[in-house]
Amino acid sequence: MTAPDADTVRKRAAFRRLHAQGCFVLPNPWDVGSARYLQRQGFQALASTSAGCAWSEGRPDGAVSLQATLDHLRLMAAATDLPLNADFGDGFGATPNEVGQAVTAALDTGLAALSIEDASGLADAPLRPLEEAVQRLRAARAAIDRAAADVLLVGRAENFFVGVPDLDDTLRRLRAYAAAGADVLYAPGITTVEQIQAVVAAADGTPVNLLVGGPTPLTLQDIAALGVRRISLGGALARAAWGGLMQATDPLVREGRFDGLQQAAAGAALNDLFRS
Structure with missing residues (x-):
């Protein structure tokens, strides 16, 4: 992998600072035009959306190849002056070693962070066993550390997103992902104040990302008061378009x-x- 240029170094440092305090919104553009529009609206960082990218190519979410994803991330990272958080699916590998290789390739696209989720894609067992998910996250952490890249790693517990809304298991997974080196914790699909409070408490100081994918009675100020550090919109803007x-x-x-x-x-x- 090549050394990051000065602009990428700046973006990564700025993104890390955003996580130090407060709460910020991380909207998810799906192409260069939507990214530049969101920058003009004053957002401080952006996140890719695997779903939005897939739909723009006439594919369902999860059907975009690693190479196509890398090409998309490179395009999106260069589209604006803002840091980019990459939706990197399950890490694009059948094994932890392959996940590490894919992450290493992703670091060359100019991203400032990437997420690894624990969904399996299997209807009868939609979540990977916890130890397997931890090994995959550790492989991603090791790839980032080997490259000495100032890239944040987001650990995602997909329970509520894949139809297994077990809060206790979600919290157990998030704690394990923090121990495995995740810099940010994310449980997409939680919606209630009680669920959010439980995740923030389990994170124990590790920044928490909340997905807001549709209308909610909670305001940005309400969510910030619960201790959430960042709010992403997932595929919601693409769905709105x-x-x-x-x-x-x-x-x-x-x-x-x-x-x-x-x-x-x-x-x-x-x-x-x-x-x-």
Whole structure:
């Protein structure tokens, strides 16, 4: 792997500082245009979305290859002046050693952080056994450390996301991932104040990422008060964009009407946005 350039070093240091205190929103663009728009809105960092990337290629989430993911991350990391947190799926390896090799390759894309999830992709056993998941996370940690890269490692407990909403097991996994070297802990799918409080308590000072994938009665201030360090949106912005496309074309398909285009952004406004 090559040594990071000065801009990548700057982004990584800035991203690490963001995790030192407070709470920030980490939105998830799916292409260069959406990334640059979000930078213009004043966000301090961005995160990729495996789902959004896959949908933009006409694929379901999880069907994008390692090489295509690396190409996408490189493009996204270079798209803005902001640090990029990479959604790196399960680490793209059948074994811990292969996970380590994939992570090593990912470090060359310019990212500032990457996540490793413990979902198995199997319908009858959707979570990897804990020890296996820990070994894979340790392999990712070792790859980062060998490269002396100032890249944050995010450990994800996918229980609530894959239909196994066992809070006790989620907390057990998160504690194990912190012990294995995770810098940030993430349990996508938790929604209640009680669940969030339990995860923050189990993290014991390790920064916690909360997924907000849809409307919630909790405000940013509410979530910050619970001790969450960062909030990501996952595929929600991509889904919102797809929802706009579907709403725009549905009247045309069903009734031959063009009413769905009423909410379209002005071309001149988009040109001005990207011209500057």
